[in-house]
Amino acid sequence: MHTPPLPLTRDLVLIGGGHTHALLLRKWGMNPLPGARVTVINPGPTAPYSGMLPGFVAGHYQRQELDIDLIRLARFAGARVILGAVDGIDTGTRHIHVSGHPPVAFDVASVNVGITSDMPALPGFAGHAVPAKPLGAFAAQWEKYLSESGLASVAVIGGGVAGVELAMAMAHALRSKGRDARITLIDSATALTATVPKASATIRRAMARLGIEVLEQASIRQVSADQIDLTDGRQIPATFVTGAAGARPYDWISESGLALQDGFVEVNTYLQSSDPAIFAAGDCAHLSENPRPKAGVFAVREAPVLYDNLRAALGAGQMRRYVPQKDYLKLISLGGKSALAERLGTSFSGPLMWKWKNHIDQRFMNQFRDLPRMPARALPRHRAAGLHEALGDKPMCGGCGAKVGRGALQFALQALPQPNRPDITPLPGDDAALLRTGDTQQVMTSDHLRSFTNDPALMTRIAAVHALGDIWAMGAHPQAATATIILPRMSAELQQRTMTEIMRVASDVMRHAGAGIVGGHSSMGDEMTIGFTLTGLCEAEPITLSGAKPGDALILTKPLGSGVLMAAEMAGQADGAWIAEAFEQMVLPQGEASRILHNAHAMTDVTGFGLAGHLQGICEASGCGATLFLNSVPMMAGATELSEQGIRSTIYTDNCAIAPELPTGGRADLLFDPQTAGGLLAAVASDDADSLCAELRAAGYPAALIGHLDATPGLRIQN
Known part of the structure; x- marks a missing residue:
């Protein structure tokens, strides 16, 4: 007897992709709660891991090594991802407001959005500085600054552990690039008060060796384009300014109606806010019964407790208390591949401590890089012949990748009488x-x-x-x-x-x-x-398929690759950033492109049968042949890499049969890739092609001239 899927009955919404929520999603994927629909809302497709930021700034890690891929993680957890910034939560209506998206309803919600280190009250900071948090924007700006040449002048505002780590990492990176640099660390009080005197002395010596000037008891009047003005009249040269002090919660939290402590969501020992249906964890939360510093170790330790308590709030199990440890291990990067470890008043430093820190960081990230393979549901022992072959060896594609093949469709349509x-x-x-x-x-x-x-x-x-x-x-x-x-x-x-x-x-x-x-x-x-x-x-x-003429130029308004990207995403093999870019292409309306191409001789949209199949349709209806400039055909980010790995959409083989004269392999395989919400393929007068492409690109379409029509039947490729 067929067992239907269990109905969904409750909405759990995770606001933010912080460390706690990332670990929770991984755990959820291994043991989901039947009936619960999980949603994660995050501004981008990835969540950077802050523990490796100093290593990235210093040049020890590549940018992508910092990122937790939330789209891939959510697929593993069976959750939906909404890419957008939360700008409010309405506890009365139980709605979360996301820019550019309808309100998201919830039964239970959890907040794990981290903090920001921007300084809106400091004149000039918003226009001339880059806050160290959120991490993603900071990392991109630093990477750009590091690639420049000439004298570097960098100022870090904030003398806590985060500030000194950044200052030392920046000094090491600039020195490694051979750039002359002036690095200044500025604090309004005394730096490194969160570390014991022995550790503080070790860090100060490391900063001195790197040539970092430390200004303490210094008050900033304003930040400008190339300097920082102090209230005592001193001017500090700085063409790159970052802030790692005064970490504060996001503004929308203050308007949530939840009980707050200094702007942070106040939570009890169950990580539950003043609204029992809303939980919070990580740096954005204040543990009212056991206050602790803002440190990632607490966010990580909260994850299993939050997992159990959210399930309990949804109706399954009992809540349990989170009891944070009194002290925790601090591992502080010292610029190069050296680090300081401090706990219980004792500290050690050197390359061995860096290796230890790197091991801990890599072990944390490997949890998301190597998601466990969950066993597929076994087929019944007794089954009809052909069932295994019909299922195939991969998930059935969605979108146009799930279309019935052209051959089956044409066979069925041929038997129907024409309308009378x-x-x-x-x-x-x-x-x-x-x-x-x-x-x-x-x-x-x-x-x-x-x-x-x-x-x-x-x-x-x-x-x-x-x-x-x-x-x-x-x-x-x-x-x-x-x-x-x-x-x-x-x-x-x-x-x-x-x-x-x-x-x-x-x-x-x-x-x-x-x-x-x-x-x-x-x-x-x-x-x-x-x-x-x-x-x-x-x-x-x-405009139909039948008006094209030999000599016409072929214009495509969107890149190819959505089929292979969605197939890879469903199998958990795609980079989340590639998927986010593909979605941006798919939701791009083509009304303006249609208007620009209103004089096209023939036009179609490239969908399920792929570029080759739809071009073949134009050629057959118009009595033409075509030559494609393969290297000119635009491709979505990641599509070529995935295609070269052998990833194919379900309908790929059927599409290849539409134009068997074309070669396969490499980039050519994407000519048969089914597209969802794909671009317009237009045959236009060759004299107009360049100006039309320019107009399309000015209107926001990644249009390209990809070939021409001729009088010789069939399709051909020209590299």
């Missing part, structure tokens, strides 16, 4: 039909996608842009839309939440395109599917 109504004109090879009512010309199309992301709002935006592609490809103006939604099994309350997100986004995309949603249909099934039926109005004759 005079007001319907079938358009062979096109995905739409032309309807005539009096003098009005209307095109109609329908498309739907099997979900490949757990975020209904993002999936809706992609599905809407994808469906609109058929209208835009014909040079028509979107008119009306109906939505067809299949939701996975969930409670009535979660149905309402999810449908609200979906329809708000669908309405937004359609209205922006000039169309209106006039209705639709919804049902529940095993997984989420989103589709739209659309009509569009043609002011002129529609």
Whole structure:
């Protein structure tokens, strides 16, 4: 008997991808709570690990070594990721507000967003300095500054452990580059008060060897473009200024209505805020019963307790107390591959301590680099022949990668009679039909996608842009839309939440395109599917596949690669930053591109059959052949690397059969990659191609001239 998936009944939302939440997601992936839908909200696809920041600044690590890949981690945990900055939480309505996204409802929420070290009260800091936290922006600015040449002048504001580590790392990096540098550490009080005298003396000697000037009891009047002005009249040269003092919580927390301590979320021994449904951990939280310094060791130790307590809040198990240790090991980088270790009033320093620190840091990061492989569900012992082969050896793709092959579709369509109504004109090879009512010309199309992301709002935006592609490809103006939604099994309350997100986004995309949603249909099934039926109005004759001419140039408005990227992401093999970039391409509407290309001789949107398949459609309908400039075809970040690793979308083999004369292997394989919400492929007069590409790029499309049409049948590649 078939066992249907268990319904979703509760929403757990994790705000921020800090160390505690990252560890929690890993643990959740190994033991999820049935019925709970998990969402993680973070500004970007990665969460940097702060413990390795000094090593990166000093040049011991590459930038990507610092990053926890949240998209990959969330896939492992079965969670959805929303990429955006939280700007508020409404405890009354149980909604989290995210810039550019519909409000996210929750039953239980947890906050682990870290802190910021910007200094809004210090004149000039916002315009001329880079706070050390959040880490991502700081790392990018430092990498850029380090690549420059000439005299370097750096100032670090804040004489705590974080400040001195940064100052020593910067001094080491600049010295390694052979650059003359002046490094100044500025503190309004006495530096290194958090370390014992022996450790403090060791660190001061290390700073002196690196030529770092330490200014204590120094008050800053303002920061300018190339210097810091002190209140006593001194001017400190500084073309790179960072702040590692006065770490403070994010502004939106102060408006949350939660009980706060100095702006930080006050939590009890269960990591629970004044609102029992909202928890907090890490640096953004204040442990009211056992206050502790802002240190990553506490965030790491909180993770298993938070995991149990969130499950309990969702209805499973009992809460347990978090009891932080009284003292903790401090491992402080000394610039080069040397470090100081301090605990219980004793300290040691040297290269061995660096090796120890590096071992601890790498062990922490390896938890996310090498996620455990969870066993696949075993097939029944007794089963029909062919079941194993039909399942294949990888997850079934979503989006256009889940399409039925072109051969099966054409075989089924060939058996159908042609419409016998005079007001319907079938358009062979096109995905739409032309309807005539009096003098009005209307095109109609329908498309739907099997979900490949757990975020209904993002999936809706992609599905809407994808469906609109058929209208835009014909040079028509979107008119009306109906939505067809299949939701996975969930409670009535979660149905309402999810449908609200979906329809708000669908309405937004359609209205922006000039169309209106006039209705639709919804049902529940095993997984989420989103589709739209659309009509569009043609002011002129529609652009079809059949108008191309030998000599025409071929323009593509978006890069290829979404199929292989989504296939890799579903298998946990893609870089999260690549996936985030791919999503940005997929949600890019093409109404303006359609307007720019309104004089195209033939046009289609590149979707399930890949660039080669859709170009073959133009050639067959127009009686032409084509030559593609393979090296000119734009590719999404990461697509070529993944393709070279042998990663393929489900429909890749069927797509290869559409144009068997083309070579395969390497970059050429991506010509057969199914695209979701792909670009427009237009055949235009060759004299207009360069100016059209320039206009498209000015409008924000990564358009490229990728080939030309000729009179010789078939497709060819030219490198």
